[in-house]
Amino acid sequence: MTSAPTLREGVVDLVVDDVTLRFGGITALDGVSFTVAPGTVHALIGPNGAGKSSCFNVISGLYRPTEGRVRLGEQVLTDLRPHRLAALGVGRSFQNIALSPGSTVRDNVMLGRHSLTRGGFLSGGLRLGSKTERKHLARVEEICDFLGVADRLDSPVSALPYGVAKRVDIARALACEPILLLLDEPAAGLDGTETAEMAVTISELRDALGISVLLVEHDMGLVMGIADRVTVLDFGRLIADGVPSEVQSDPAVISAYLGVGAEEEN
């Protein structure tokens, strides 16, 4: 893959440590452990129902694991309330674009600055922070420029094509100035060209920012093309963890995918 980029200061490894997640009698995750090394693009894959999304939601704090924990450097994420993660440098995008449709691109991406800014009703109402606001707006424009959506800053999200909205969602996650970027199926719903562009964007943003990226993805082309390391889940268990070429030839992975229809995935 690409040569090691200069890391953003403070980028540390994300350790998923023996995480088990049960819903009633169903075990969604069963003792899953892996590490996202600093500055790598790490892919989490697996057939449908393998527990990818559950794992993702545990990392981003939406689910609390039944056992085990997730660490970002020294900080145990699973002890924290989920809204605290953004301030620690965890940015996340969503599979089904979770933006405010009626608001402009600028407004949506500015939400990503929430944990970097302060101020409530009175300071906003009295316009006390308008100077810092402008500084953050300038940064938001840079981020949007980086993702190629700077020409849409004043458009409402509802007026955007799906592929563009998807990039806005990632722009918002980047606006948190993350050290770890979580991407939930960044290529879902995109056509071939858009998927290829997304792959380039993900590699570029990792190289330019020097941050770690963890992505859940169905598109094997995208995963094998850009990931430095791949973790494969099946039925809530980790069945493989290694560089793409290694994982691709792993018999356990092949049988897991063949069982669910390898034609689709390739």
Next chain:
Amino acid sequence: MSDTITEAPPSVPRPVAAPKKRNWIKIAATVLLVLFLVALPILTGSQVAYLKVAQYILIGTVGGIGLTLLVGQAGQLSLAHPFFLLVGAVSYAVLAGDPAESPGLVGLGFPPLLAVIGAVVICGLVGLAFAPVAGRLRGIYLGVASLSLVFLGLWLGQSLELFTGGTSSGRPPPTFELFGFAFSTTTPAPTIAGVPIQKQQRLWYLFLVFALGAYFLARGAINSRIGRSWRAVRDNEAAATAMGVNVARVKAGAFTISSAFAGLAGVMTALWLDLVKPDENEFTGNYSLTVAIAFLAIVIIGGLGSVPGAVVGAIVVYGLQQFFLLGANQFGWFADAQFGGLSAVILSAFVYGAAVVLVVLFEPGGAAAIGRRLTSRFTPRKER
């Protein structure tokens, strides 16, 4: 770790966007409008009844702005607005009330300005106390739960006569005073262009300051960090959380702020009526279900979440009602039997009810969307 997040951007720095061109038409229109509002007591002259209508619209404006922030921006349906109006009105009367003037009633004798601030703060705190409910319920369920507060207000208003004065007589709200300047009729009165500035004219200016302040604060809040967090919570709680928004706290805050606006509208209602009197039943009165629906109509007609829209809504809903009442009192409208007992209040309810239906059918964005469409014709189109 926090010092890493403000590091220099890695991408090529691009020139900071050129300062926005001022929209002179908009500025001129705003100046004209403010001049008109300031000159209104002179324009109405001795016809104080018209000024009372305008004052009432400002009450609807302040309350409507509070509700549009909650319903439109933060996505929490509330029908409890009249309850907070009542709390605001009673709090003002209790805080500023002079025990010597109203024996048998609780009065703390605070300066009126302090009492207004106190009433607004109390309403905010009561709203905050409702937060555990508001944070757990959504949509119509929250609407119904909040409706219970109106009934609670009805019962408290009737049973706590020491504070409210009871349903039969009520209690007079203390005259508003600012540094010794009383908002009441005096002799001699200052005049502007030959029009004496008496109690109603003074109240108009007081209400205008309240309404402009509410408008300014709400607009600023919507365009700032708190406004973004409201919209994020409204549209997707999971995404809001991922961006660092404390959803429970933002919801509670929105309810608190909305209640504080309603509290100010309550103080204004007391001053406007020159009376604080709890309702006799839940359907009619100044703090009743009818008022809850009227405020919701203001918000819908204006366009959910739009502050200028709330002003338009207040003109339609609160303005029409007083306009018809004025017609009834001055010109004897609705006096004929052929109207079949159609009163001014009922007729205005029909009119704004129809307006709500039309808005929902043809322009769900309300007056705000219509306004945007009109102004976009007069402003240079931005390149997309």
